[in-house]
Amino acid sequence: MVKRFPGQRAVRWVSHQALSAASALRSHPRRLAAGVGGALLLSSAGAYALVEAQPPLPPRSTIATALDNGVRSQSEALAAADMAFAYSTSVRRQDTVQQLLRRLGVTDPAAITQLGQEPRFRALVAAGAAPEPVRAQVNAQGELLQLAAVLPLPSGTNPYDTPTWRELLVRPGAGGALEISTRERRLETRTRLASVPVRGALTTALSQSGVPASVGAQLVKVFAPQMDLRRSLRKGDQVALVYDMQVLDGRELRPGRLLAAEIRSRGVVRQAVWFAARGDAQGGYYTPAGQGLEKTWAASPLPGAKITSPFGMRIHPVRGSREMHEGVDYAAPIGTPVPSVAEGRVKFAGTQTGYGQVIKIAHTGGFETVYAHLSSIAVKPGQTVSEGQRIGKTGNSGMSTGPHLHFEFHAAGRLVDPVRMASYVPQGKPLPLGEKAAFFAATAVMRTQLAQAAGGDDVVRLARVD
Numbered sequence: 001m002v003k004r005f006p007g008q009r010a011v012r013w014v015s016h017q018a019l020s021a022a023s024a025l026r027s028h029p030r031r032l033a034a035g036v037g038g039a040l041l042l043s044s045a046g047a048y049a050l051v052e053a054q055p056p057l058p059p060r061s062t063i064a065t066a067l068d069n070g071v072r073s074q075s076e077a078l079a080a081a082d083m084a085f086a087y088s089t090s091v092r093r094q095d096t097v098q099q100l101l102r103r104l105g106v107t108d109p110a111a112i113t114q115l116g117q118e119p120r121f122r123a124l125v126a127a128g129a130a131p132e133p134v135r136a137q138v139n140a141q142g143e144l145l146q147l148a149a150v151l152p153l154p155s156g157t158n159p160y161d162t163p164t165w166r167e168l169l170v171r172p173g174a175g176g177a178l179e180i181s182t183r184e185r186r187l188e189t190r191t192r193l194a195s196v197p198v199r200g201a202l203t204t205a206l207s208q209s210g211v212p213a214s215v216g217a218q219l220v221k222v223f224a225p226q227m228d229l230r231r232s233l234r235k236g237d238q239v240a241l242v243y244d245m246q247v248l249d250g251r252e253l254r255p256g257r258l259l260a261a262e263i264r265s266r267g268v269v270r271q272a273v274w275f276a277a278r279g280d281a282q283g284g285y286y287t288p289a290g291q292g293l294e295k296t297w298a299a300s301p302l303p304g305a306k307i308t309s310p311f312g313m314r315i316h317p318v319r320g321s322r323e324m325h326e327g328v329d330y331a332a333p334i335g336t337p338v339p340s341v342a343e344g345r346v347k348f349a350g351t352q353t354g355y356g357q358v359i360k361i362a363h364t365g366g367f368e369t370v371y372a373h374l375s376s377i378a379v380k381p382g383q384t385v386s387e388g389q390r391i392g393k394t395g396n397s398g399m400s401t402g403p404h405l406h407f408e409f410h411a412a413g414r415l416v417d418p419v420r421m422a423s424y425v426p427q428g429k430p431l432p433l434g435e436k437a438a439f440f441a442a443t444a445v446m447r448t449q450l451a452q453a454a455g456g457d458d459v460v461r462l463a464r465v466d
């Protein structure tokens with residue numbers, strides 16, 4: 001494979017074996033021509049230019065022929081040709097600067113030292129991964145002619161909403177030192193459609209259809225509140241997908257967001273389209289009718305935890321009198337993280353007789369939740385919390401006979417059995433008021449593309465909509 005960098009001669013992407021051949025030959029210059037010639041002959045037809053007097057022969061005989069015909073002249077020809085070797089390698093976990101540069105064919109000690117001291121290059125290596133392979137060109141002496149690497153995004157940035165990425169460029173500068181710079185690269189987004197017939201495991205079906213793993217993970221997550229796709233899809237089911245692919249200079253840099261999906265499973269069709277309402281940067285997934293798919297309320301603060309005392313009348317474990325148990329007690333060792341069951345605003349966070357350390361959260365729709373007997377509190381009154389956000393840790397504070405979480409659910413000021421919470425709270429995020437028209441306009445294209453993707457019956461199709 002021959003790649004061309006702007007303004008440069010054609011270079012060859014050689015295998016790592018070629019590097020060892022080249023470095024071995026560096027210490028034995030007499031064998032340089034034969035070895036490099038042999039390595040290039042192995043790697044591509046373009047190498048024939050070097051030994052053009054010879055017909056294409058198996059490497060061993062080519063080396064012999066080259067030796068017979070005078071290594072010296074071949075060697076000189078090579079030096080004059082100013083060969084550039086191009087390498088490409090991924091950043092690996094626990095790589096060192098030196099290891100990465102070695103795989104890129106760079107053996108020049110000055111370059112290794114300088115890049116080892118360069119913060120941006122060190123950060124790239126320390127990240128243990130890069131958005132795409134690092135590319136370098138080196139000469140036969142292992143000196144760096146050019147290096148380019150797309151830098152990972154700072155942690156916390158949403159890759160789907162970051163059209164500009166930074167690329168690190170290294171070139172020989174004046175005075176022998178390398179010149180290191182960065183430039184902004186703008187990503188293009190292309191839409192991909194895929195139709196995936198399920199024959200066995202979903203992940204296998206997706207990868208056989210060329211759907212990137214990260215898109216598959218998004219698909220599973222989108223439908224998670226309705227069904228566990230990894231377990232419930234069967235042979236004969238059908239998945240259709242519309243997703244973004246982020247492209248840099250024509251290279252597919254990374255898969256982007258899942259835009260729309262359809263699951264046909266045993267006669268039931270489920271669809272999801274992504275939409276970002278005004279003021280909602282994250283966006284969310286909705287049915288084509290505009291019903292939110294993401295559950296906004298967890299079923300319980302501690303899913304799977306054993307209920308040690310239910311809601312209702314009981315003999316109070318401390319006072320011994322018959323009274324109302326206003327919530328549910330979940331068994332949990334001290335220090336278990338307690339998440340808020342839904343988005344809301346902290347109404348109270350502190351100590352109250354009986355409750356011990358307690359948090360009360362007010363949610364939209366007139367709902368309130370209470371988390372009591374905590375060992376620690378991580379929120380302050382007035383603070384906004386999201387669904388699943390850790391607000392404190394379980395404990396045994398207040399009037400409590402052992403470590404547990406006492407959880408209450410109030411609907412419109414009335415106490416309700418928390419076990420029945422799901423039948424009171426909204427099941428999915430509804431479209432914000434006044435966003436219906438924007439939703440249908442924005443999702444019309446996706447719905448058409450989804451229909452196109454779903455159109456193929458048994459045929460695996462992967463179309464490009466560029």
Ligand SMILES: [Zn+2]
Pocket residue numbers: 309325327328329405406407
């Ligand atoms: Zn209780």
